[in-house]
Amino acid sequence: MPLKFLMDVFHSPCIKCKGCEAICKNQNDTPEGVFRIRVVTINEGQEGQINIPMPCLHCNDPPCMKVCPTGAIYKRSEDGVVLVTKDICIGCGYCATACPFGAPQFRAKGAFGLDGKMDKCTFCVQPYNPEDASGNEIFRDPKSRCSMICPTGTINFGEQADLAKKLRERAAEKMAAGTLESIFIFF
Amino acid sequence: MPDYIFFYGLGIHELGKPWGVAIATYLFLGGLAGGAYLAGYFMSLLKTKTEFTRSVENFGVISSGIILITGLMSLILDHPNVIYAVFNPFLFRNLYSWLALGSWIILLFLLFWFVLVMDLRGYIKIPGKWKLITGSVNAFFAFMVILYTALLLRDARFVPLWTSNAIPPLFIVSGISTGLAACLIYGILKVRGSDVRIKKADVSLIAIELLLVGYFLWDLGNISSSADYSFVRAGAGASLSFMISGTFSTMFLAGFVGVGLVLPLIFYSISFFRKTEIVEILSAISVLAGGYIFRVVIIAAAAKAIVLP
Numbered sequence: 009m010p011l012k013f014l015m016d017v018f019h020s021p022c023i024k025c026k027g028c029e030a031i032c033k034n035q036n037d038t039p040e041g042v043f044r045i046r047v048v049t050i051n052e053g054q055e056g057q058i059n060i061p062m063p064c065l066h067c068n069d070p071p072c073m074k075v076c077p078t079g080a081i082y083k084r085s086e087d088g089v090v091l092v093t094k095d096i097c098i099g100c101g102y103c104a105t106a107c108p109f110g111a112p113q114f115r116a117k118g119a120f121g122l123d124g125k126m127d128k129c130t131f132c133v134q135p136y137n138p139e140d141a142s143g144n145e146i147f148r149d150p151k152s153r154c155s156m157i158c159p160t161g162t163i164n165f166g167e168q169a170d171l172a173k174k175l176r177e178r179a180a181e182k183m184a185a186g187t188l189e190s191i192f193i194f195f
Numbered sequence: 196m197p198d199y200i201f202f203y204g205l206g207i208h209e210l211g212k213p214w215g216v217a218i219a220t221y222l223f224l225g226g227l228a229g230g231a232y233l234a235g236y237f238m239s240l241l242k243t244k245t246e247f248t249r250s251v252e253n254f255g256v257i258s259s260g261i262i263l264i265t266g267l268m269s270l271i272l273d274h275p276n277v278i279y280a281v282f283n284p285f286l287f288r289n290l291y292s293w294l295a296l297g298s299w300i301i302l303l304f305l306l307f308w309f310v311l312v313m314d315l316r317g318y319i320k321i322p323g324k325w326k327l328i329t330g331s332v333n334a335f336f337a338f339m340v341i342l343y344t345a346l347l348l349r350d351a352r353f354v355p356l357w358t359s360n361a362i363p364p365l366f367i368v369s370g371i372s373t374g375l376a377a378c379l380i381y382g383i384l385k386v387r388g389s390d391v392r393i394k395k396a397d398v399s400l401i402a403i404e405l406l407l408v409g410y411f412l413w414d415l416g417n418i419s420s421s422a423d424y425s426f427v428r429a430g431a432g433a434s435l436s437f438m439i440s441g442t443f444s445t446m447f448l449a450g451f452v453g454v455g456l457v458l459p460l461i462f463y464s465i466s467f468f469r470k471t472e473i474v475e476i477l478s479a480i481s482v483l484a485g486g487y488i489f490r491v492v493i494i495a496a497a498a499k500a501i502v503l504p
Contacts, residue, residue, distance in 0.1 A: 074350075075290055075350045076289055076293070077228045077295035079288050100277060101274060101275070102350070105214060105354060108353040
């Protein structure tokens with residue numbers, strides 16, 4: 009079953025504590041300027057302001073994977089996690105133009121150019137440097153730390169079917185109470 | 196609820212990595228290279244040849260590869276890791292990506308170009324019939340190089356500006372027009388003369404370009420008002436307002452439309468009645484400047500909105 013994020017920003021609003029950004033950096037050792045998850049604000053300072061945590065959403069048909077010229081981006085068949093083979097990434101930035109969520113990240117490096125290798129959320133499967141001291145590629149169990157630390161339950165992580173069930177239950181609760189605003193779901 | 200807009204290009208961006216002036220330069224030089232080659236190729240097909248057409252023919256072919264390599268240098272300066280792919284082209288193996296396909300097209304173009312330049316410089320001798328075949332095959336690759344610079348952008352389907360149907364024909368017409376302009380400048384400086392056929396061809400291309408610009412703005416307006424998804428409407432609307440009344444309106448309206456299209460039309464018109472080299476050179480320089488500004492605006496004004504249900 010594919011693993012997914014569910015960003016339920018209407019039923020459990022994000023308060024922009026940025027705990028997700030902090031724990032992600034801590035867990036994955038991302039360098040300065042690289043954010044595997046970032047909280048963005050819509051309508052800031054106006055009525056209807058809303059905060060949305062934005063990680064990679066591990067699309068079913070990832071546009072970044074389609075455009076990557078070297079085939080460095082791939083989707084694991086067993087759990088649907090989208091990963092990057094950094095060895096063959098050439099840092100062209102094409103994935104960043106193709107992604108609708110701004111997930112691909114590149115580290116700035118001096119006046120010209122960038123560090124080259126694309127980095128993005130991996131459901132905490134791989135840290136920023138995906139190799140251990142002996143040069144073997146690291147593959148941890150997919151377990152997103154951002155969803156664990158999220159205090160309001162905005163970020164939910166799990167199997168797609170479980171998340172859909174969870175959302176339906178929440179929506180039914182709100183509907184019964186007459187407070188259902190909208191369903192906002194990122195799969 | 197207004198959609199959250201991500202801006203790309205020239206440093207205005209929220210998430211991810213922008214493509215900036217270096218990429219615009221790469222796209223411009225790619226189009227110019229293809230255009231210069233095609234201009235040289237068409238000169239070689241002319242039955243009535245003059246000293247001017249012969250010099251332009253050689254210049255178009257020889258300069259095209261040099262211009263393209265300069266464009267690649269611009270790309271590598273901005274994205275240094277691309278150099279690994281230059282040494283190992285087989286990294287470009289995802290042929291569903293226009294970036295990979297385009298790289299192979301560029302490689303093939305440069306291979307044929309190298310053979311043709313060796314022949315022009317007298318290092319090898321290609322028999323007449325085979326020379327025509329080689330030149331024609333490379334004319335196809337030159338056309339594909341120009342087209343690739345547009346389709347490269349079109350693959351980013353969440354940037355509504357780049358998915359407009361007007362972008363590929365605009366890039367093709369602009370590429371050939373700039374190539375002709377570069378050849379015209381060289382011809383005038385080299386043989387102190389010009390060819391009215393080149394000027395007529397460039398005027399026709401500029402007129403077509405003006406029509407395509409109108410279609411482009413109409414198409415973008417149409418997308419911003421009637422696309423199925425709100426994030427597409429928001430992105431297209433942001434790009435359109437950028438170009439018409441916002442940050443990049445001066446570049447687009449005065450730079451591209453004014454300097455790049457209207458001014459050369461006026462200059463060329465003057466040169467038909469009153470032959471002055473300086474006016475012809477100015478018109479060709481305007482075309483080149485306009486072509487470059489156009490690419491910069493297309494990269495700079497690219498906006499995309501967060502996908503909301």
